[in-house]
């Protein structure tokens with residue numbers, strides 16, 4: 001069953017794989033989604049629940065995905081089919097890898113739109129810095145961002161952007177274009193080359209920004225907000241299952257699980273690499289970044305008496321306002337959005353890689369043929385992702401600005417979970433709260449019940465038998481029962497009973513109505 005044949009690329013070493021996997025895990029999920037998910041769900045209480053999900057469910061499922069990929073080889077779909085057939089089971093098991101592949105692709109369509117916003121903010125801040133230096137000399141460098149602009153104008157930045165489909169689509173095009181180009185260059189020449197530059201830069205920026213924010217701002221309030229548990233908020237939302245679904249959805253999203261993505265990065269894993277060890281590093285780094293990102297964001301938000309807004313408003317409305325009021329705000333803001341851009345790029349390449357690995361064919365193809373197919377596959381997938389993404393971008397344009405068709409289209413509106421949601425919200429909700437938990441559930445069942453014990457023990461190669469037993473218990477019992485129950489209750493039963501979405505996919509706030517001269 002060895003997956004190594006002429007055409008299959010592998011990571012050039014242990015560090016390369018860890019950078020790639022951490023790069024995939026660390027992204028907008030950590031910087032954009034986690035801080036406000038924690039804020040909305042009772043701070044420390046949610047953080048605790050989240051960490052529990054990460055350790056009991058995320059870690060074992062991550063190890064499972066990696067070993068399935070390495071043992072099966074080819075693409076995620078081919079790997080699962082081969083493994084099922086090797087143990088005398090039906091090749092139809094590969095259907096769940098198909099679902100995962102579709103989920104990854106759906107995610108990249110809206111992920112790159114949001115990443116486009118990040119790019120736009122970075123650009124706006126850079127232009128602003130140069131104009132303020134030109135106007136004010138050195139003071140422009142040390143002062144806050146968006147000099148001379150009114151508070152309302154700064155807070156309205158997101159509204160302005162949402163009302164400009166052209167800008168959104170241009171930034172989305174640049175981002176998905178970059179992603180496609182990197183993925184088309186292959187595992188070593190593309191993905192690995194990108195992550196080994198971007199990830200270290202990301203970490204340096206994160207550390208500098210969080211230290212600066214803690215010194216500058218209200219560190220104690222921020223720590224309290226993130227870590228002091230508000231049990232009443234937890235209790236309230238525990239009853240309808242929504243907080244558990246939020247925590248599990250966030251855990252899967254943040255670790256890039258349940259979508260065949262880590263199976264795909266497992267394909268390129270060398271035999272000498274320890275899977276339990278690498279999985280632990282990825283989980284620790286991802287969780288650490290989510291928490292540290294909170295410490296880079298909340299101290300300055302509280303410093304200026306701002307409220308941590310829910311949804312996209314936090315990163316795209318509240319933070320820019322904080323940047324406008326703090327010393328060195330321009331530089332801080334540029335560094336922050338560049339950091340977010342790097343994190344998003346290393347994640348989106350992993351998302352596009354899942355379907356590209358499928359397009360470039362199975363292990364029996366030779367290097368040349370695989371390379372040719374990869375370039376064509378990545379180009380076609382990137383183009384389709386761009387087109388679908390345009391629909392997402394048009395769906396957030398306020399109705400007062402223009403009727404884009406997409407802003408009044410509710411594709412899954414007939415299901416209670418997605419009532420009233422437009423394309424972007426519904427795609428986000430469908431993937432995060434349904435497809436990823438479903439994929440995680442199936443991965444656990446497949447790795448725990450379908451693949452033979454001999455295969456999983458040999459491939460995972462735990463340092464101790466106790467470690468292996470613990471993994472197997474979690475994957476056979478805890479993950480399926482817990483994730484299955486939360487999925488059925490949170491996504492089906494509860495929304496039907498109450499007639500409203502249980503796990504609120506972040507509503508993209510409609511922009512404030514613009515004054516007539518800007519319309």
Ligand code: TRP
Nearest residue numbers: 025027028029253254256259347
């Ligand atoms: N984990 C990334 C983040 O936190 C996003 C991501 C990359 C992802 N690959 C994925 C999410 C696969 C789900 C599935 O931003």
